[in-house]
Amino acid sequence: MPHQRLPLINREISWLYFNDRVLQEAADPTVPLIDRVRFLAIFSSNLDEFYRVRVATLSRLANLNEKAKEVLGYNPKKLLTQIKSLVVKQEQKFNNLYENIIVKQLAEEKIFLLNDKQLNVTRGVFVKNYFREKLLATLVPIMLDPAMPLPELRDRAIYFFVKLTKNRKSKLALIEIPDNLSRFLVLPETNNLKFIILLDDIIRYNLEDIFFIFDHDAIEAYSVQLTRDAELDLDQQVSEKFIDTLAKSLQKRKKGKPMRLQYDAEMPEDMVQYMVGKMGLNKESLIASSRYQNFKDFIKFPNVGRPELEYTRYPALPVDDLSFGKSLMNTIAKKDCLISTPYQSFDYVIHFLREAAIDPKVKEISISVYRLAENSRVVHALINAARNGKKVNCLVELRARFDEQNNIFWSNRMEEGGVRVIYGIPGYKVHSKICLVTRVEKGKHVHYAALSTGNFNEKTAQIYADHTLLTRSRRLTGDLVNVFKSLNRGMLPRGLKHLIVSPIDSRPALYKLIDNEMKNAKEGKEAYMVLKMNSLADEEMIAKLYQASNAGVKIELIVRGMCCLVPGVKDYSENITVISIVDKYLEHARVLIFCNDGDELIYLTSADYMTRNIDNRVEVGFPIYDPDLKKEIREIIDIQLMDNTKAREINASNNNKYHKTDSDTPNRSQIDIYNYLKYKNK
Template sequence: MYYFNRDLSWLSFNKRILQEAANPNVPLYERIKFLAIYSSNLDEFFRVRVASIRSIINIDKKKIYKHLSDDPRVVLDAILKEVNEQQQYFGRIKREEIIPELKKHGVVLYRDEQPLNDHYEVINHYFRSRVLSYLQPHILTGKKTRKVFLENKQLYFVIDLVGQSKEPDYALINIPSNFLDRFVKLPTINEVHYFIAIDDIIRENLDFLFPNYEIKGCYSIKLNRDAELNIEDEYSGDLVKKIQKQITKRNLGVPSRFLYDAKMPKEMVEYIKERFELVDDDMVPGGRYHNMNDLFGLKNPLSPELEYNYKPPLKIGSIEGYKSIFDAIDESDLLMHFPYQSYDYVLRFFNEAALDPEVKQIKATFYRIAPESFICNALISAAINGKSVVVFVELKARFDEQNNLKWAEKMKAAGIKIIYSMPGLKVHAKVAVVTRKNTKGQKVNYGYFGTGNFNEKTAAIYADQALLSNNEKLTSELDQLFLFLEKQETPNFESLLVSQFNIIDRFESLIDREIENAKAGRKALIIIKINNLQHQGMISKLYDASNAGVKIDMIVRSICCLVPGVKDMSENINVHRIVDQYLEHSRAFYFYNNGDDELYQGSADWMNRNLERRIEVVFPILKGEFKAQVIKMLELQINDNVKGVKLDHNLNNAPIEGALKVRSQVDFYEYLNRLGQPAVG
């Protein structure tokens, strides 16, 4: 096997999430969050990836399969098999570990057991005063039944009824978890905290909803629908046209997964399948409850117990001594590590730019905007203050389209020049440039180069880096990038690595240099940290480097199509994966270069879409002390044997042994703290 299938490798990553949910050393409510993350991830996977695979299956094999490295039918069967096994694992963790552990700590989440008598009055009152107004029961059988559309991700019950005619009837009723809290807090009794799912509140009141029927059974269902993914973002060339043609033949939001309680009688399953025009591939048996991403909303009455102790973000001493952040940048470039260090410095950069009378122009790219964005508000203030502000807003950021459009319209109304998505091209770069006059009256560009979005909400939980610099070479090339986005003027990049222009050639040349050093008997080392690795050209180049004797350490959070540890192919390549309290999001590219270290960071993963069909920016880390910080981070992550695993050649997340325990996220925080940055507060 030369490459892992990308979807099966992603499922391996999601299983790693489940391993954290099963880990007894993780605080209990953090384990519950990992269950929620797993469930949310899987929903998106079915809406996007599985939906696209099934689209391909419906296209004439002779016309389409020649474009693919894997038979989509075989892949889909393997996906469904793996997901079924993971769902059973999920259920065992929740049922046999999480629920009992909650009870040990005095937290009861009603499930199969009957509520206490003291809670019945509260449950019934909540049902009549809150739940009832959202319910829309439908009798599915009989002559007067009407067509029902199952909403995406909406929860429903299918109920087995027997009426006066003694003929079986089926009913459908929605579970309004999208309007009400999924888990309702009940009165505490004898210092025990009780919660009940809104599903079970409805179960307890089915007689009220169907007074003339005998209730024989009640089973939960959920339908995922096609997310209408941007096909061009996943595939290319003639294949895109064929898939798009297939999609136009279908109804909007075609089913991609129908999840139902595995205890539902077979004849009811067959009826539902026919009634809602489903096919066998849609049907996925599951547990009593669905939409377990709602576990995010299960409140911890013992907080902060049973949760991670999140340490306060660190101050950066090299900024704190300056009245203006621009004065600090004039003195030296600044490298920031989030969330270990405060994101407030990014807010300061934009806030000061908005009010500084010497700032003449601000340009920025946005991929995922925070719902309540301080940065966008600062840019609005800058425009109102008479500054020229240009913002590129990506409207094809999956599932963030509506929020991005809202902010784009708001900024445009304030006088900001908005550049929307370019046809056939996503802008994924996380960059900004501020043009300011210095004390000598000279124009100076101040560049922001990031690995993560301009999003203060995600910055608290995503591990990223950002560079602030007035390096003339870097900022002039950044200015060229914005001119390309504004006017399609052809840029010339030498220091920056930019997708669509020079990124693949530059990465290949950097790898080739390590190959030459290895062949000459010199030390050769590559360390690459990315979220996803799919691009076969880059993988083949890494295989070449491995065969030449280059030692390669990869830190790949999610998709990894490279098969590590295979003799005469990848025996010198190790792939590490880290799942901890923060989501590893930064990208870093280190090349030993015969002792003259060369290091880059940026927004680009090694996916086909990132290297070939997006605008990504990768920037050099030039200052020695910043190189040392990033290399220290990489070393800690490679040696992490607490939250790190190694991906083996069978897609297993293998534990890493070691007498000295290394937990990279905790240890890196302490490393930064020892550099002399006191904690905030």
Template sequence: MTDKAQTFIENEALYLVGHLKDDALIWVKISGNTSRFLEIPTSDKSSCIIFIDDILKLHLKEEFQTDFYSIKISRDAELYIDNEYSGDLLEKIKEALPNRITGQVTRALIDELMPHKLLKAVEKELDINATDIIKGGAYHNFKDFFGFPKLGNKNLYFKDLTPLKHKELKSIENIFKAIDEKDQLLCFPYDSYDSVLNFIETAAVDPFVTSIKITLYRVSNDSTVAQALVKAAQNGKDVFAFIETKARFDEANNIKWGKRLEENGADVKYSYPGIKVHSKILYIERNENDNPTCYAFIGTGNFNEKTATIYTDFSLITSNSKITSEILQVFQVLERKLFLPKTKQLLISPFSTRSTFEELIKNEIKLSKKGEDAYITLKMNSLQDQDMIRLLYKANNAGVKIRLLIRGICCLVPGINGQSEHIKVTSIVDRFLEHGRIYIFGNGGKEKMYIGSADWMTRNLDHRIEVITPILDKDIAFKLRNILNLQLNDHIKGRLIDAKQENKYLNTNSDSELSSQYLIYKSLL
């Protein structure tokens, strides 16, 4: 508990605040180390659970004779590096990290019932104004519901979807041989992440593997991936890791793993000035019986075994030299051995992603004007880039059929006559966070499909290093098409994005077993 004389409100922590008769404020922090919920015994078989917040409010009111209200503040998370282009950027980031704890308050999420007098006192004490106030409910930090007590009624819970062992990889003794025979697609969280861990751990000890290169954007605190890379370096492999130290809120953890890798002999490079490396790629060189073979892993999600259980993502593993040779170029850029990658298969931001997608859209426009079937289907997290949106509008006006599945930000307005009447947009929010990206273009009957790490946001197209791969394997393309079709036709969790922003469910019948995520899981059994 803090009083007015010694108030420092921690970033993103939960507090209750009350106003005393002498105008002093009392701040009470709700501990993040204990459960937010308390189960109260009942005389029957029912369950009664109460927020710790309410218990505290009751006792605080008795002690101080005033009501208390919930509040959570956010402090400025920018590190404010003076000049990224001079000096040691890594050291500058290390030195700036402690400043995040004490940054300027930029937002206060409050209980909307907080009295006006108390609100003004809070604004004064935190040195904020009305524009920094967000009015919400009585309870904040809904992520704490992950720790909600288990109740007896099984109907209240999602059905267990145990991660599946990959059909082609689960019984293979030599994972490299399986990839040599055929490209492999992993679909998370439906497929177990063990396949990725096994791939990297096998490479770390395989006597024929000579080199491992990887990009790390968000690494878990006890990362099995990073531990395998340490083992590989200890085993004499040539290990290169590009670690993005500007991945917000993961900087310290990424730096920790970078240091450990360096201590064990790995070559580690850190952030580029002015650009983030957001690609999720892995490259392995193997030489058995004087037969050198290269392998590439290209994903839509991070090398993070924890988020792989709750994010939907796709990963392609291939030994196709058309892809592996170009992935090597990306790493040569990151190693500062190459300035400009020259690729025919991969789309690489900020070099070729925007221009290639623009050409693909323009090709659909030409086809439509010739009277041929033309369509574009896109699944992304966000669609914000104005140039890409204008080009989609142009495609709409040319008669191209456009189907979008956008989970988050969508700045395109669908359903407007003369602008977007041929564009349909839906969004899915379900038990798993939709995170994969798929891009499909009709291409006159010779459909082109890609997956990768980039949304159509200006930052992803122009200010980050992203990697997008074509899907060259027909079986994998068919599999991805089926998955996408299930999502495009999700009438349970799918919401229609419209010009009025009503975002209504496509169907009000709520049989969760029929949502696309459940159907995808069943299709992979």
């Protein structure tokens, strides 16, 4: 199979179709109404990040010469045009969904979103009082001079572009909408009717109070939002100056190159052209949208109606044999344990760290963290351990995109608390989620470990579906000791026997597992793989999967996000099926299952099948040895493969068609997994 001829979906286009699946959730009438609003917010937030990172990269590539484009295998300028076309269609779908469906259905629930034109006298007085008490002092308009450059607009901040008119002469101004106040103000209830107004409309209602010194006949305001290039140009050398360098780069990010200007579609053309001219934007960068920008804020949309307007919050389930009132290490010493969040509580991981912090027998804790919660109980446990005289090593990945500032803050707090903070390896992000506790038992060092597919982050663990293994297995902890020794020296781990660690081991180890399935298929034995991940984009890995398909290996893929592999193509992928599950929780676990001639091998990992995860990051994959836990993971994956409610087929048409199974019963995997874990031992 020549490399150039591989059937592939472009990764950016595939990602946009993933975000379309998020939009499908917002459109799904079976999803509770407030959660549909929140899916709109997730769609919007995703698109912001896409422009800040992926479109920013493409814009850079578009400036390369023709020879460089040949190397890339595609024309970045054409791709940017294609992206713009898709995004415009999605934005139209988004606006129609919000304005013509969601808002009307909220009204049916007696929840009314009022704008500045819909306030009666009583509510108008309430809004004016709020404006004068909370808002007026924070608003300082910038009057624009056509002869002067436009002031720098902050990345993703919302501005009003204001025009004051008197006798056909106009003045222009900008007002930045503050982001330190709630975007929503709940107004006094009347006759059991609920009313909400956005901060934007409060300001619109009070424009006269802001511009009272200017004589004018008319005043109009339109919202705009600029998305900037978020990529950082960093010195790759890890040194004492690294944090300072990163902090300065984060400041630069706020002034990165403009990538996308979203503006109220009602804005007059002369005002649009004024901004375009002043900012030097091209047509691909312009997106006409609704009167409300930064829709990601709607993730905090208040539910002032019935509880049923939101998804039911199920209580976290217990994990077999684990108890918050007993030593976890005593339990782990007897048997491996698996925590499947958010169905089961992440508090078990916190309890594990707290126990290590106070246990006199524990001498050392080593941990690698990527994204930390804002008020991280993980960090508090590590600081307490250091104060209790333990040796605590914490590798913090400062380059975790969009969490850099938070990670800098916690790094400083940990260093002040006596934790030894390590900043990774030059040229490689450390994306692994691993923890090792060293305990002295009967005069010998014994190791306990927590290995996870997701971050050590108690906030995201409430919505990210992940698996965490707690183990004392010598096979795994022995390798993990060597991983931390290498990381502490700023070196890449090598020569491991059980763990699969990027960037040294992953590609050869995964190819070997796939080759084994191909060999068995050619010998007429049963051969299959079930692979679950967030993203599949590495072309060499896709070529390998095509090769395995042609050899007769049955391959079932569960890929939540972008998937560049095209299933069902003759002579390439006839034995491959792909589904994507988008539902209440974010499917984040990476699970690899290999038939292995009937003796299944199951791995969990922090790595997706993307080039960056395989070749450019430190990732840790770990086998599940315990037969009961292997059975549990297999059954969870089987439940997901049976999903015919929230699973979509990935295919060449990119139509996000809902996945149909042989079952006439509706199977919704996230509900079914909760019930499976609840009742499996009953």
